[in-house]
Amino acid sequence: MNNRPGIDSTFLLIAKRWKPEDCCDSTTFVNQQFAMELQKSGFGVLSTVLEATDEDVTDAQMQNITLILPKPKSRSYKIEKSDWLMYPDRYYRGLKKHVNVSFIVGHVNEKGYDTVEEACIIRDRYFEQAALVIFIHHISDAKNFGRNNVIGERDILQFAKESVLVLVVGHSLHSYYLGRLEKPTILYLPAPDEIYLASNVRPLPVDANIEILSVVNSSNKKALQYCNHIAQAMGKVTSNFSTMHQKCPIWKVCYKNEEDVGRFDRDLFHKCKAVENLKKVDYYYDGDMNNLLTIFMQSTLLIDTSEDVFSITGLNAIAAGLPVLFKENSSIANFLKSDCFLELHSGDILVQLAVNETFDVAAGKWAEVVTKCLVDGDSKLLRASVLKEGLLKSMKEGSIKKSHQEILTWLRMKIEKSVTDCLN
Missing domain, CATH: 3.40.50.2000 (Glycogen Phosphorylase B;)
Incomplete structure (x- = not known):
């Protein structure tokens, strides 16, 4: 039929x-x-x-x-x-x-x-x-x-x-x-890729590295600007955290493509101050979504600096159960607030930055929240799990589902009207 x-x-x-x-x-x-x-x-x-x-x-x-x-x-x-x-x-x-x-x-x-x-x-x-x-x-x-x-x-x-x-x-x-x-x-509202929903980030062994992940599209100047903030922030985090906890966090950078690596090093680290304590791990990302999932599984936290109108990377990280930090004025932050997954506030999952925030102040805010996440790692992983459940609920009955249904309902009405007009 x-x-x-x-x-x-x-x-x-x-x-x-x-x-x-x-x-x-x-x-x-x-x-x-x-x-x-x-x-x-x-x-x-x-x-x-x-x-x-x-x-x-x-x-x-x-x-x-x-x-x-x-x-x-x-x-x-x-x-x-x-x-x-x-x-x-x-x-x-x-x-x-x-x-x-x-x-x-x-x-x-x-x-x-x-x-x-x-x-x-x-x-x-x-x-x-x-x-x-x-x-x-x-x-x-x-x-x-x-x-x-x-x-x-x-x-x-x-x-x-x-x-x-x-x-x-x-x-x-x-x-x-x-x-x-x-x-x-x-x-x-996009839904995450199914491969992330089918996965689940697990607590890392006690002796495992603390790895903070950023996914970078170096061709986007605004994204690179925010990564300058994160680079300086991670310098502060690495220095302070290693002194207090005798463990040195690593900043992992996942690139869009291989050509961006040299450009990223030149534009970011050669111009950025306060990164002398920062140890970084470079990743070349070849386009396979499974590769990003593997990196998620090896990470402690994703710092999402995406300037994409809706962070697909951040959405997939939530689906995988990885703790994530977003800018409070981002589109995906508005999505999380609208569906009331958790009682979200600045300094938790969201980092509040003013529109014209100075470089040093922005870096300081990121450093403060990242350090808090590392100190309270078990709690953040638990909240990430709750956030994933909220995302699943949104796909079944929340704002993601409703946005898709509204579109389909409108299209059906448009088609039915066209058919009626043709018959008349």
């Missing part, structure tokens, strides 16, 4: 990859998750990808999702990526046969249009009757408009004007864009 919500309810998601390339790849993470949510609810789902492995194709097929692959130049389907936007028909031979596409979904992130521009072109060329849905992962920065592909608010508003529905990722974006856009605007 066909359980599709309407006779014309196929979604075409315009994506560059099926699986996230790395732990900072939130756009792909959300796109894949949204595709699976749609499919489970009975919608037909297609997704373009610029490249895909055989494993990607198999994984999508297991979810009953069709990947529209580019014209293969090799067994791994790799293509020249630079001109696919202007000539999508050259790369997607199977695109035209999907005549019943009713919604096309594109993304806008901090690096630029990402896939929403491609979504508009493909809609105009092949699916004129399809409605545009956009995901926004970014609050535009007018000061940087036109620089390094950073888009301005006028561009986002124009895409929103052409769409029937705007989905914004996280509370911060929802608060920012609500009322600024004429079209319906709905909050979307």
Whole structure:
């Protein structure tokens, strides 16, 4: 029996990859998750990808999702990526046969249009009757408009004007864009990857190293700035903690890719003061989500300095049961507060920083809270376990579940109205 919500309810998601390339790849993470949510609810789902492995194709097929692959130049389907936007028909031979596409979904992130521009072109060329849905992962920065592909608010508003529905990722974006856009605007909250939910960080042996983890995308200048604070903070923590407890904490840095390592060392440690006592361990992260899980299992604490609109790394750390510290004004902190997992307050899971906090003061606040977490390690691990239970509850009945249901309900109503209009 066909359980599709309407006779014309196929979604075409315009994506560059099926699986996230790395732990900072939130756009792909959300796109894949949204595709699976749609499919489970009975919608037909297609997704373009610029490249895909055989494993990607198999994984999508297991979810009953069709990947529209580019014209293969090799067994791994790799293509020249630079001109696919202007000539999508050259790369997607199977695109035209999907005549019943009713919604096309594109993304806008901090690096630029990402896939929403491609979504508009493909809609105009092949699916004129399809409605545009956009995901926004970014609050535009007018000061940087036109620089390094950073888009301005006028561009986002124009895409929103052409769409029937705007989905914004996280509370911060929802608060920012609500009322600024004429079209319906709905909050979307990501859920963690299942491999983290299936795992559980255990207490480390007494003689194990105390390892504090940061995950860094060095291409993000703001993220690097916050890591300057953490570097100085960890210098203070290492000096004070080793004096009081005869044990030297280690700061682990997990990089997005291998090229960032040298740049990170040069830009951070050669310019940062008060790190002479800091011992660090460098990790090269190769994109395999299982590798990050292994690092979680070997860590005492994650210091989340992500400037991503919704910290996927922090979300997955919660799912794994790893104690985490967040900035109090971050989007994920707002999410935790909204679902009332715990009575959260500054100095516990959240670190309160003023908007224009000075370097030394910010480093001092991080150092104070990190030291407190290390001294009270058993309690922090217990609270991390409670936080994980709260996250599971949110996925089943809390704000994550509600945000997804609201989107699906709106889409069903839109499809039913379209069907009714056609019949009349």
